[in-house]
Amino acid sequence: MCGIVAYSGSRPALPVLLSGLKRLEYRGYDSAGVAVATPTDITIRKAKGKVSELVNLLSEESSLESSTTGIAHTRWATHGPPTQENAHPHAGGKNGIALVHNGIIENHRALRDKLKADGYTFLSETDTEVLAHLVDSLYQGNLTEAVIAALKEVEGTFGIAAMAHAEPGTLVVARRGSPIVLGLGEKETIVASDASAIIKHTRQAIYLDDNDIATINGSDLDIRTLDSGTVTREASEIDWSSDAAEKGGYEHYMLKEIFEQPEAISNSIRGRLDHERGSALLSGLNLTPRELAELHRVLIVGCGTSMNAGLVGEYAVEDFAGVLAEVEQAAEFRYRNPIVNPSDLVVAISQSGETADTLAAVREAIDKGALVSGLVNTVGSTIARETGRGVYLHAGPEISVASTKAFTSQVSVLLMMALKFARSRRMSREAGLQMVREIEAIPALVQQVLDQNDAIAKVAERYLDQTSAFFIGRGYMYPVALEGALKLKEISYIHAEGYHAAELKHGPIALLEASVPVIALCNDGPGKDKTLGNVAECQARDSRVLGIVTKGDREAIATVDDFIEVPACPLHTAVVPSTVALQLLSYHIARLKGCPIDQPRNLAKSVTVE
Ligand code: M6R
Secondary structure (H helix, E strand, O other), rough: EEEEEEEOOOOOOHHHHHHHHHHHHHHHHEEEEEEEEEEOOEEEEEEEEEEEHHHHHOOOOOOOOOOOEEEEEEEOOOOOOOOOOOOOOOOOOOOOEEEEEEEOEOHHHHHHHHHHHOOOOOOOOOOHHHHHHHHHHHHOOOOOHHHHHHHHHEEEOOOEEEEEEEOOEEEEEEEOOOOOEEEEEEEEEEEEOOHHHHHOOOEEEOOOOEEEEEEEEOOOOEEEEEEOOOOOOOOOOOOOOOHHOOOOOOOOOHHHHHOOOOOOOOHHOOOOOOOOEEEEOOHHHOOOOOHHHHHHHEEEEHHEEEHHHHHHHHHHHHHHHHEEEEEEEEEHHOOOOOOOOOOOEEEEEOOOOOOOOHHHHHHHHHHHOOOEEEEEOOOOHHHHHHOOOOOOOOOOOHHHHHHOOOHHHHHHHHHHHHHHHHOOOOOHHHHHHHHHHHHOOOOHHHHHHHHHHHHHHHHHHHOOOOOOEEEEEEEHHHHHHHHHHHHHHHHOOOOEEEEOOOOOHOOHHHHHHOOOOEEOOOOOOOOHHHHHHHHHHHOOOOOOOEEEEOOHHHHHHHOOOOOEOOOOOOOOHHHHHHHHHHHHHHHHHHHHHHOOOOOOOOOOOOOOOO
């Protein structure tokens, strides 16, 4: 949640800060602000709304253009509503301190009371202003020392960037539970909470670890931990291009990312299928043959779309490998004290690798002695680093808040995982080779759905005016129904729920009427006949039914009112093209309704609070 950019170097800071904020706007977009060093003080400017509001505000301020040091922030509100006052940066009272912060200071109330008693006045409702005043109260001419002392007093999570008027050119940045990356340039350092804000300037990056604090002046860096002296952190190369994070001619990032799926999935599976053994490689899992053979259970944790992908993984691991598998909402996993054995593999799925609930589940599983693996898209993210047995998705940066290519890449990797586990147990080489071919075919299946984009847009026109919709499916198509409903509600604001097709008549069917359509996954395979029976039940209650049907399936086409065809393939791979059809449906409904597709209300791309 929220985005941080900071700059110290020899160039004007503002253009770097503002272009970085634009890049990070998907992380939070209810207000934005900058602080830049001027010869006489630190100037802070903030605006409610999108980064463009801040840009307008600054367009009149030529006096700030020569500044070469600054910090900036785009906010997703946690403490206090999205107002100009609550926007970051916040100033520390007496010593000319400015600070931006991602995360949550949990003991902010107690600290606020103490600082008030010491004479500090608060202008905002935020926990961040508490931190700014706390740093200020501990400042004795050395910003690094003041930040270290302040961070020792706070409980909670933070990624911060701070500057002090008395130390021109210096930035102090730190992290605990909220990412900070340092982009290393020529005589300059660009700091950000996400590498997408720095790739325009450099590909050399240092990812700070939890409790690291860095003092930066131009390209001079000193990194230490909150408890000890200087430490060495190796730089790594960011391997995705700046172009990959641009819209590339599409109207929205979501559409671009939907269309990127054949390539993203190809990248996820490239080099990971073993044509000789009929298996998957996935060396990142780092499991010995014995650990694989002794695997007792696979526990999959994630949130939102990642959890829906996990459900496909659960089905596939049990189906093919005969290993017990369960998927669980990550926050629930952490707090209900689950039973976890050393022979259990916990697979944490996360596009961002920063989701707080998923990270907490990872830590719980590590503490309980399980084997813990991360299935993550964002390289260098916290979950990727903490799990140690990471399998990267390689789907490329996903900017739109609605997750699309991450889901289909997650499913593809989970199918490979199921294949690997299956081959270490009861699956024959021949059956393994067959599954290898099925997985390899996924990108082409997706392309066949993308080729129907115009037709799907036409179908969407018939589903614009509804305020409520149900998605139903069975077996592998049940997670697809959940994901289809999630996509529709988050970007079009139409109330949508996903149900197992059999569950509808246990309650939800009471809501069906002519104004409530049903989107039914009727793919050919086991369970289709029963789903078609459920379709008839819906139609008997006047609901219009849009069927996702297997290409050329006359029986299904004749049953439903409208249809989108997906190519014929086994149900475990049909998950992917069927989901893509629903992504396009949601996209076109939201577009036709004029919704802000890439940045839906109330949401943020990376949910780093519990
Ligand atoms: O980054 P993660 O995969 O951990 O994010 C989990 C969810 O917040 C995310 O999938 C969310 O549900 C998406 N907005 C759905 O499109």
